[in-house]
Amino acid sequence: MIAVIDYHKGNLRSVERGLADAGAAVTVTDDADALARADALVLPGVGAFGDAMETMDELGLSAAVKGAMAAGKPFLGICLGMHLLFEAGVESATGQPVAGLGLIPGTVERLPREDAAGMRCKIPHVGWNTVEGDLVDPLFEGLEPGSHFYFTHSYRAPESATTIARTTHSIAFPCAVRFGERAYGVQFHPEKSSETGMRLLRNFVRIARS
């Protein structure tokens, strides 16, 4: 059973349905005990960093995620769900860094509005962008470097040893991380990325079962 973590910020139906179509048994839950029982976790991306962490902490979900990671459970964080894995993020009401789950070092920051050549880039970064890297990780099996995924975000994860793919918009930033044997985070939305996204979700479901 894959548990989709509900931190009360939005509709999780497309993530749930995408995983189910990828062959998984799925439950959407805000219950820390249910997360402890689940075989794998998916942390979806809705809302803002500070807000999401507050709810996660209140519901005991932050501790449950850390517990599951310590136990080596398969994990997929999507968009904000990837950002929350880092030590801190600046997406808060005050703009000051707020603590994240701290599973990966570094602070999530705003995407710069200009690239290195001083060219202006539209923020939010909305639309289909290419995923760059060798994509040899099993998460990307069957997907070519340069595959398009759907992005919608204004903040980006920092570089770390966990980066397995990057995307460029104003700067090159990590769009996929692997921080454990079967633990991943992705900046894009596989559940909104048509066939390509379904392929990635099927890969994750397979990895989660292995």
Added chain:
Amino acid sequence: MLAKRVIPCMDVKDGRVVKGVNFVDLRDAGDPIELAQRYDEERADEVIFLDITATSDDRATTVELASRAAEELRLPYCVGGGFRTVASMRTMIAAGADKVSVNSAAVADPALITRAAQAFGSQAVVCAIDAKQVAGDANKWEVYVAGGRKATGIDAVQWAEEAARRGAGEILLTSMDRDGSRDGFDCALTRAVARAVDIPVIASGGVGSIEHFAEGIIEGEADAVLAASVFHFGELSIRQVKEYLRSQGIPVRL
């Protein structure tokens, strides 16, 4: 590299697509979800459902549509039309819409954009602007509301700047002069807005040929191009448009 988007827009009334749809092989051409899935197969980058239901009492069918879309669609979608309050937008987002677009109500109360962006994040808030060229001034456009029936005296470029400043995540810009004309996008208008704001601009209104899509992106500097009837009537397929854009050196997802 970020691809330029091609977006089909569907006018929806009481949960059904209005304006004839000419795909012979659809089981139910009036079903917005089935049509959207067809566009997904053709590589549409997202879809917009524009609720043209006259009264808010009939909104329930559109909320139902949004939740069916969350269930059935594998691509992002925006719902627009008639939002007056953050609460009504919240209902649509809770039903699963990735984005909502606001138009007249935001002109009447610009703080609606601020409140919506705070509630849902900028990425979920699209400001739709209907603009018409001011007679005698080729570089000035006026904002119209109430489905293009009512002039406001507001400058379209300035309004786009304000909407962006208030937290809108995208501008959906329709030229009233070109809408339905098949003469192509108003590239001067699109470019003026695209250069004035730091958020993506979706060009809308006027597509009659495949070349118009490239013009909107190259001359209009649009981040995305929207069309309705050329797709619905099967004159052009989205794949055909994207192959053409690629041949013109424009990055697209195929």
